[in-house]
Amino acid sequence: MNLWRELMSRKQMIKAFKYSGLYLTVGDDERKIFPKIHSVQNRKYSTEYIFTLPNGLDPHILKKNFFAFHQVFGKNIELKGDYKKFEFHVYKVSLPAELNYDYAAYSEHFGGLDLPIVAGVDLAGKLIAYCMVTNPHLLIAGETGSGKSTQLRSVLSTLIQTLSPDRLQLYLCDLKRSEFYLFRNVEHVQGLFVSAREMLPMLQQLKKEMQHRGDLLDRAEVSHIDELPEKLPYIVLCIDEVALLQDEKDIMTLVEEISAIGRALGVFLILSMQRPDRKVLDGKLKNNLTVRMGFRCADLINSRIIGTPGSEKLKEAGRMLLKLPAFIDLKEVQSPYLSTDKAKKILEGYKCAPPSDRKKQPLNAYESELESENDIFGVLKR
Numbered sequence: 001m002n003l004w005r006e007l008m009s010r011k012q013m014i015k016a017f018k019y020s021g022l023y024l025t026v027g028d029d030e031r032k033i034f035p036k037i038h039s040v041q042n043r044k045y046s047t048e049y050i051f052t053l054p055n056g057l058d059p060h061i062l063k064k065n066f067f068a069f070h071q072v073f074g075k076n077i078e079l080k081g082d083y084k085k086f087e088f089h090v091y092k093v094s095l096p097a098e099l100n101y102d103y104a105a106y107s108e109h110f111g112g113l114d115l116p117i118v119a120g121v122d123l124a125g126k127l128i129a130y131c132m133v134t135n136p137h138l139l140i141a142g143e144t145g146s147g148k149s150t151q152l153r154s155v156l157s158t159l160i161q162t163l164s165p166d167r168l169q170l171y172l173c174d175l176k177r178s179e180f181y182l183f184r185n186v187e188h189v190q191g192l193f194v195s196a197r198e199m200l201p202m203l204q205q206l207k208k209e210m211q212h213r214g215d216l217l218d219r220a221e222v223s224h225i226d227e228l229p230e231k232l233p234y235i236v237l238c239i240d241e242v243a244l245l246q247d248e249k250d251i252m253t254l255v256e257e258i259s260a261i262g263r264a265l266g267v268f269l270i271l272s273m274q275r276p277d278r279k280v281l282d283g284k285l286k287n288n289l290t291v292r293m294g295f296r297c298a299d300l301i302n303s304r305i306i307g308t309p310g311s312e313k314l315k316e317a318g319r320m321l322l323k324l325p326a327f328i329d330l331k332e333v334q335s336p337y338l339s340t341d342k343a344k345k346i347l348e349g350y351k352c353a354p355p356s357d358r359k360k361q362p363l364n365a366y367e368s369e370l371e372s373e374n375d376i377f378g379v380l381k382r
């Protein structure tokens with residue numbers, strides 16, 4: 001970067017420090033000490049700044065007043081860091097309006113991700129994929145037509161292609177009866193549930209499975225199922241339009257319980273919702289949904305409930321604000337577009353014989369015992 005340009009970039013940054021109140025005031029003359037800018041690099045897609053806060057400066061000021069950085073640098077910015085050292089990007093490009101789902105390309109980035117969730121691409125064209133084992137429980141929310149169902153389809157299709165049925169078991173609840181028919185007879189799918197009445201026994205059984213897994217952890221004196229000598233499958237419970245369950249207290253209590261203790265036991269939630277509802281997303285459940293994908297929604301009240309303020313301003317279908325613990329700020333992401341037809345073709349290769357011709361594989365010996373108590377899986381076999 002030439003010297004003049006670097007100087008201008010530094011000046012902009014000092015302006016953002018000033019407007020956001022990010023400085024210490026010292027001495028009788030009230031001298032301002034700003035964060036130290038270590039480098040300014042002009043990259044292909046962005047200008048990258050590295051800076052550190054002076055000791056004693058509260059990093060929360062940066063988070064709280066981040067709006068001032070937007071005012072100075074515009075919409076397409078990103079900040080990474082925790083207490084002292086920060087990396088800040090100002091992007092020069094905007095996101096693509098459509099991104100075709102491409103599993104082969106995504107899977108090259110899955111090294112180290114045991115349960116990979118692909119969110120999409122960010123402003124730098126970088127694939128944003130994360131591991132659900134370390135970032136459990138996902139909320140996908142947005143108004144009708146914003147791209148939620150497409151994202152659910154793509155997330156589930158990716159999981160199915162990545163893990164074998166003995167490593168991943170899916171429980172799919174389709175309260176609108178609109179989406180999950182695609183997954184019927186896929187080997188990983190343990191049940192497809194379309195009403196609260198069908199869901200309750202399944203959740204009670206999952207609770208027993210969690211208790212069993214908890215006992216195994218106690219006995220082996222380990223804190224996560226991945227540390228057990230015998231590998232247990234991850235369980236993903238996906239509920240499309242969870243708000244329809246708002247008056248089902250027993251169900252919501254069990255869902256909340258999974259959100260609270262499922263992480264170590266390998267039991268994860270994916271919840272989707274059209275109209276965010278405080279009654280459903282109360283404090284406890286909401287806090288445990290550590291990842292939020294906020295697609296376009298009606299207004300700021302809705303986007304605040306989701307935890308992605310600003311998503312009410314999104315225009316394009318498939319565009320979201322992503323809240324992931326690793327990022328200090330929300331990240332704008334374009335999600336992959338996977339059409340129903342393409343998903344059908346992909347899933348064809350993972351289907352087994354119709355249920356009437358096969359016996360469901362139990363989770364484990366413990367589940368076989370439960371299964372004889374209550375054959376909840378009948379609902380899938382219609």
Ligand SMILES: Nc1ncnc2c1ncn2[C@@H]1O[C@H](COP(=O)(O)OP(=O)(O)OP(=O)(O)O)[C@@H](O)[C@H]1O
Nearest residue numbers: 098143144145146147148149150317318335336337
């Ligand atoms: N990732 C994407 N990229 C481009 N276009 C998309 C994407 N996702 C969705 N769309 C477009 O938006 C339309 C609606 O998407 P989708 O059905 O996923 O929305 P939705 O939020 O689930 O709506 P509903 O709640 O009514 O089911 C799709 O038919 C497609 O044309």
